[in-house]
Amino acid sequence: MKQETIERIRNFTTDRDWDQFHLPGNLAKSISIEANELLECFQWSDTEYNLQHVKEELADVIVYCQNLLDKLGLDVDEIVNMKMGMNEVKYPVEKAKGSSAKYDEL
Numbered sequence: 001m002k003q004e005t006i007e008r009i010r011n012f013t014t015d016r017d018w019d020q021f022h023l024p025g026n027l028a029k030s031i032s033i034e035a036n037e038l039l040e041c042f043q044w045s046d047t048e049y050n051l052q053h054v055k056e057e058l059a060d061v062i063v064y065c066q067n068l069l070d071k072l073g074l075d076v077d078e079i080v081n082m083k084m085g086m087n088e089v090k091y092p093v094e095k096a097k098g099s100s101a102k103y104d105e106l
Contacts, residue, residue, distance in 0.1 A: 001066065001076070009066050027068040034060040 013019055038057035041049050069076055090103035099106065
């Protein structure tokens with residue numbers, strides 16, 4: 001995410017004095033709630049959905065994720081690359097390519 005976007009999110013929260021409500025558990029709950037609202041966009045069809053609504057709900061998830069990153073003092077690139085390294089070990093290309101099987105079933 002661009003730094004200016006991250007700063008916009010931070011300023012939005014600061015300007016409203018909402019950091020007091022942003023305990024890690026509250027933010028994790030909010031991420032889950034918004035992710036479910038995103039899922040609701042596809043409730044009755046995987047092909048017919050309102051793209052604008054999808055974008056709005058996805059943005060809500062991303063904003064809460066950035067808030068949680070800030071609250072925990074985490075760097076998104078660092079934790080994503082850490083997890084990708086773990087996934088690359090669990091899902092080697094030669095075993096996982098073209099398969100949706102879980103890592104312990106490859």
